[in-house]
Amino acid sequence: MTPTVWTFVIVCPLVFLAGFVDSVAGGGGGLSLPAYLIAGVPIKIAAGTNKLANGFGTALASYKYIVSxxxxxxxxxxxxxxxxxGSSLGTSLAVYLNEEVLEMIVLAALPVVAVVLFFARDFGKVEKPPKSRGKTLVLSLLIGLLIGLYDGLVGPGTGTFLAIGFSLVLGYTLLKSSGCAKIANLASNVASMVIFFLDGDLLFSVGIPAMLCSMAGNYVGARFAIKGGSDKIRSIMFLVLGLLFVKVGLNLLGIIDF
Structure with a gap:
């Protein structure tokens, strides 16, 4: 595929926005992947190029969270x-499971998550007393495994669910939870990016500009989250959950397919 001016006009702003959203509350992939498809990039190459841009963007956001x-x-x-x-296992299991059933489960769960966030006003604002070292290690591994499994089976909103899981189970603020989620996301992004690279499914002519836009969006978003704290992250999470609900619903209706 030879990119045109319109390819960059479509991809770059949406990837910047996706980077901003992803660095704050996760779920940016639901904005960035459709950008490539709208621009006419074939689905497999779009997925690989998306991982390239997101990987570098997430790395920069991770750095900002670490130094803060x-x-x-x-x-x-x-x-x-x-x-x-979990992601590897989920990808393997996805072949044998009905995708529509999985999406219906997600569609039913999203409003529940949103209602919990809405009524639990103090959720993720104040850090709770830390758990023991052993409990933290085991629970973190289990959260990563379960959300990674979801990532391999369904995909969208992984970073958001990781952050919510860390706050709910480990008692972290949403700000610290988002920082930890970035590291987990970075690991899976790098692994996926290497696989796509080895398969030749990266379009560097689009991926390099998209990578720069993703890094810019992640940088701005991470600064926004760190300065604004858990309240700002919580607000963006409602937006992400709403968009995810619409996206999964349209998938089930057959209106979109990504």
Whole structure:
């Protein structure tokens, strides 16, 4: 495929926006992947190029969270390992499971998550007393494994669910949860990017400009989240959950297919 001016006009702004959203609350992939498809990039190459841009963007956002002190490595490393294992398992199981059933489960779960976030006003605002080192390691690994499994089976909103899981189970603020989620996402992004690269499914002529836009969006978004704190992250999470609900619903109706 030879990109045109319109390819970049469509892809670059949406990838920047996706990077911003993803660095704050996760779920940016639901905006960036459709951008490539709208621009006419074939689905497999779009997925690979999307991983290239997202990988570098997530790396920059991760750096911002790390230097601001909002990453707990006791959570981040085991959850990253669990996410890698779960994602691989989920991808393998997806071949044997009915995708529509999985999407219906997600569609039913999303409003429940949104209602919990809405009524639990203090959710993720104040950090709860830390759990023991052993519990944190085990629970982080399990959260990474379960959300990674979801990522391999269904996909959208992985970063959002990781952040919610860390706050709900480990008692972190949403800001620290988002920082830990970035590390787990980065691990799975890099692994996927390497696979797509080896298969030759990266369009560098589009991917390099998209990568720069993703990095810019992630940088701005991470600064926004770190300065705004958990309240700002919570607001963006409602937006992500709403968009995800619409996306999965349209998939089930057969209106879109990505």
């Amino acid at each position: 002190g909002n990453v707990d490595w006791l959570c981040a490393i085991p959850s990253a390992l669990g996410s890698l294992a």
